[in-house]
Amino acid sequence: MMEQVIKDVREFGEKTGIINKRVLVLYSGGIDSSVTLYVLKKAGFKVSALTFFHKWSWPEVLRWGMKFTKSLNVEHYLIDITDALLRRAVGRKGPICIHCKKVMLENAKWFALNNNFSYLAKGDNANDKIIGTLLDQCPGDIRLCEIPKIGIPIFRPLVKYKADFIQKLADEAKIKPYRMYEHGRRRQWREGCPLQYIDEEERITPELMDLAFRVNYEVSKIARKRKVRISVRVPSFEVMCWDCNDEVIEEVRKALASMGT
Known part of the structure; x- marks a missing residue:
């Protein structure tokens, strides 16, 4: 399965020209972003990883992610967003993830543009698609979204695959992210902070x-x-x-x- 997915993603990258550009993966250290990074690296993309962390991030997950990117020989950037998150979230009502995601996306866009990356990549899978959301309104193949409002093209190489299939890919590649055994938002493994x-x-x-x-x-x-x-x-x-x-x-x-x- 993994070999075919890598082949399909490589062909899409060649068709669109993305494979010749620098791609920055928003890397959380979870299953989806780890498989995304693995697939892009094996498919021959010029890929780097970007991880945001803050004072309350799980340290074990961060350490595992750093080991994983090192094993792939992928350049890995780490950005502390503690102060930005405090400014954005304190005094407001939750869920705090809404405020945190805005901080991360804004910083990711400017980091990518200022460091000569042409695309941001996300680990979204088919279970993440929501009717009406901006990224899922993209014309054509939803793996690539170039809506000007976002400010930089978003590449979602695995968005057509369901979560259980992504898990099978991870098992095949022996990718086993560190889990905190959180309750999570859904029955699937979906941890955060x-x-x-x-x-x-x-x-x-x-x-x-x-x-x-x-x-x-x-x-x-x-x-x-x-x-x-x-x-x-x-x-x-x-x-x-x-x-x-x-x-x-x-x-x-x-x-x-x-x-x-």
Whole structure:
């Protein structure tokens, strides 16, 4: 499967001329962006990776991502957006991901343009397509979007493949990103950062951001040990878990109590 996908992406790159241009992949260290980076590199693209991180990012995921790009011999840029995120999000209501994505996309566009990249690449898969969104309104092949409003062409090489197929590609290539065993937004593996668990009706504060990291980092230890997926909303302390039994929930509650929450 992987060989055919690489072939198809290479042919698309040759047809459009993208393969001869510099491509900057927005790299989170998750399954989708890791497979995207792998496919583009193996297909012969002039590809680099860009990772945004902040004070509350999972350190284990960042370290794994750096090892992965090194193994591919891919140039990897890291940008700390802590200050920008604080300016954009504090005092506003969540979900914080909306504010964070705006910060990342704005910075990614200007970083790419100022460093002579011709395209930004994203790890979107077919499950990420949403009717009405800007990228999915692109005329022609939605793998390439050149809407002027974005400011730089967006390349989504795997957007026609579903999430379960991307997982099979990852398995074939032995790509196993570090997982924090978060609850995530959907049943599929879709992790991000602990800030997404700030209750949406709350005004965002630095104190809530610190609390979201501290609480979820601790429960992630239980999740990894138990091989279940757990996250905790703050400040409500609602426990969310896939496949948890009463014993696991009790362990989580004891951990929270020991933290004084």
